[in-house]
Amino acid sequence: MSAPAHANGSPRALPGTGASSFWGKLLEHRTALWRTASIGLFFLVWEIAGRIPISFAFPTFLETLRAFLTMLFDGSFVAAYAETLQPLVIGIAISAVLGVGLGIVMGLSRFAEWLVAPIFIVLQAAPMAALIPLITFVYGIGLVSKTLAVVMLALPVIALNGYKAVRNTNPSLVDMCRSFQGSWWQRIVKIILPDASPIIFAGLRLGLAAGFIGVILAELLITPTGIGDLITYHRSVADYPEMYAAVVSIILVSTLTLSALEAFEVRVLRPEKKKG
Amino acid sequence: MRNITAAASAAATVPSPDAAVEVRGICKMYAEMEALRSIDLDFPAGKLTTLLGPSGCGKTTLLKIIAGLIPATSGEVRVNGKPVTGPGPERAFVFQDFALMPWATVMRNVAFGLELKGVGKDERQAVAQKYIAEVGLSGFENKYPHELSGGMRQRVGLARAFAVNADVLLLDEPFSAVDEQNRRKFQEDLLRLVDLEKKTFIFVTHSIEEAVYCSDRIVILSRRPGRVAQIIEPEIDRTASPDAIRRDQGYLDTVEEIWQGLKRYVD
Ligand SMILES: Nc1ncnc2c1ncn2[C@@H]1O[C@H](COP(=O)(O)OP(=O)(O)OP(=O)(O)O)[C@@H](O)[C@H]1O
Numbered sequence A: 001m002s003a004p005a006h007a008n009g010s011p012r013a014l015p016g017t018g019a020s021s022f023w024g025k026l027l028e029h030r031t032a033l034w035r036t037a038s039i040g041l042f043f044l045v046w047e048i049a050g051r052i053p054i055s056f057a058f059p060t061f062l063e064t065l066r067a068f069l070t071m072l073f074d075g076s077f078v079a080a081y082a083e084t085l086q087p088l089v090i091g092i093a094i095s096a097v098l099g100v101g102l103g104i105v106m107g108l109s110r111f112a113e114w115l116v117a118p119i120f121i122v123l124q125a126a127p128m129a130a131l132i133p134l135i136t137f138v139y140g141i142g143l144v145s146k147t148l149a150v151v152m153l154a155l156p157v158i159a160l161n162g163y164k165a166v167r168n169t170n171p172s173l174v175d176m177c178r179s180f181q182g183s184w185w186q187r188i189v190k191i192i193l194p195d196a197s198p199i200i201f202a203g204l205r206l207g208l209a210a211g212f213i214g215v216i217l218a219e220l221l222i223t224p225t226g227i228g229d230l231i232t233y234h235r236s237v238a239d240y241p242e243m244y245a246a247v248v249s250i251i252l253v254s255t256l257t258l259s260a261l262e263a264f265e266v267r268v269l270r271p272e273k274k275k276g
Numbered sequence B: 001m002r003n004i005t006a007a008a009s010a011a012a013t014v015p016s017p018d019a020a021v022e023v024r025g026i027c028k029m030y031a032e033m034e035a036l037r038s039i040d041l042d043f044p045a046g047k048l049t050t051l052l053g054p055s056g057c058g059k060t061t062l063l064k065i066i067a068g069l070i071p072a073t074s075g076e077v078r079v080n081g082k083p084v085t086g087p088g089p090e091r092a093f094v095f096q097d098f099a100l101m102p103w104a105t106v107m108r109n110v111a112f113g114l115e116l117k118g119v120g121k122d123e124r125q126a127v128a129q130k131y132i133a134e135v136g137l138s139g140f141e142n143k144y145p146h147e148l149s150g151g152m153r154q155r156v157g158l159a160r161a162f163a164v165n166a167d168v169l170l171l172d173e174p175f176s177a178v179d180e181q182n183r184r185k186f187q188e189d190l191l192r193l194v195d196l197e198k199k200t201f202i203f204v205t206h207s208i209e210e211a212v213y214c215s216d217r218i219v220i221l222s223r224r225p226g227r228v229a230q231i232i233e234p235e236i237d238r239t240a241s242p243d244a245i246r247r248d249q250g251y252l253d254t255v256e257e258i259w260q261g262l263k264r265y266v267d
């Protein structure tokens, strides 16, 4: 009895051609749509929460947006980031070179693994924020301390990811390279690095995110400069929309940097991911 | 069909002039586990020899020792008279899991052996182009491995091995990840290529039918520790059409005989 009912039901389930092309287009952009919708919803909830208000120190979305645009055009963001990005860029550059290099060496050599890996495992587990005042004690309150704060947070995750990536290189590809008499150097450059690059880059992205935390912590804990100063200053004079705008700007800058890094990876190292 | 087990072991110490690969007293221990026990074999030049045997009997191990990818515990392998100490340009390997670089196009994968040797881009691409056409992948040069079927991926692996122009091709179960229809087509293509390329093929397979269909000589290995149990030379008229061969009485008898021999290793 159920079979004919099913047969009758199924043609009705087929959508008309006109409607299907509309839904098809919608489906194509579905991820973009969902993303926009979820961001929009987030701003709406923020606006409502700000209007209730849940705290006198919590501005609405629109107030924050206004403050953000003002600070963007009066040059205070530009000046702040010129200062903040300096230790961040230096620190990330050092961590990337050192971390990827050490990670590869640890991945290739059991001796280096035994020697170096435990240090990074301990460093990754250590509460870095608590160590930052210690750096100040040794290196003062200048650029060196802030750069060091970035390195301490970014380096372990970059090095450990690089190490895991290299250790897990597809052994069959390594055999393939050996069977065609690839040299030791060719094996590293043409097989191990491209094969490991997705995990190495995941480590770089995590390292960059950690580096942002490091530099903000340093600016809040060591000396208020750059974007950390903007936050501290506006909080001290109770300009809460400005303070939140500064925080939002950090999120924006770090998200944009991370996306740029991802785009670079796909373009340069793993072209096959562009198509599929 | 000719069963030459006795003849082979008698001739083992005398190097035969037409052997491209000679295996002499190869033993392999993995820690405490004995994988191969004193293997003596000759692989005649220009022929396709199959290594057949139960799972885990050491077929891959033997092939990788011949390739120079892993060292033997004792014994010696000679290729064209020269002892093997590592991988060499006169041997090329086709991997069971294809071993294609996912980030490289078909063209770059096929040309990779030449790229490693430092051959210039135009030259190596011209060579690769020829073998891509020979394995029937023209038009797919700029595709990535994940865009190809299993059968096509293994053709890339085969073209890459051909492109370095080695005398000896070592194939480790090249068709095991390929579906049955593609496998038959592939076997026929392989026979055509064996004929065309005049190279020595050493071929590992699980499939009795595949071994009998493709090989000039079949080496049957015993269960672990691997030893040479039997050597068979199927005498099949290869000028007949593939379908005629698969119905040939000699073919069917050889398949049956090998199965009778191997049955005792199956539990
Ligand atoms: N690297 C290794 N370390 C220890 N044991 C190994 C190693 N490689 C293979 N073996 C063992 O040696 C034996 C022979 O392995 P091998 O891969 O050569 O068999 P095979 O005949 O190719 O099997 P299959 O038909 O399943 O591919 C197996 O028992 C396997 O477990």
Ligand SMILES: [Mg+2]
Pocket (backbone or CB within 6 Å): B059, B060, B061
């Ligand atoms: Mg095997």
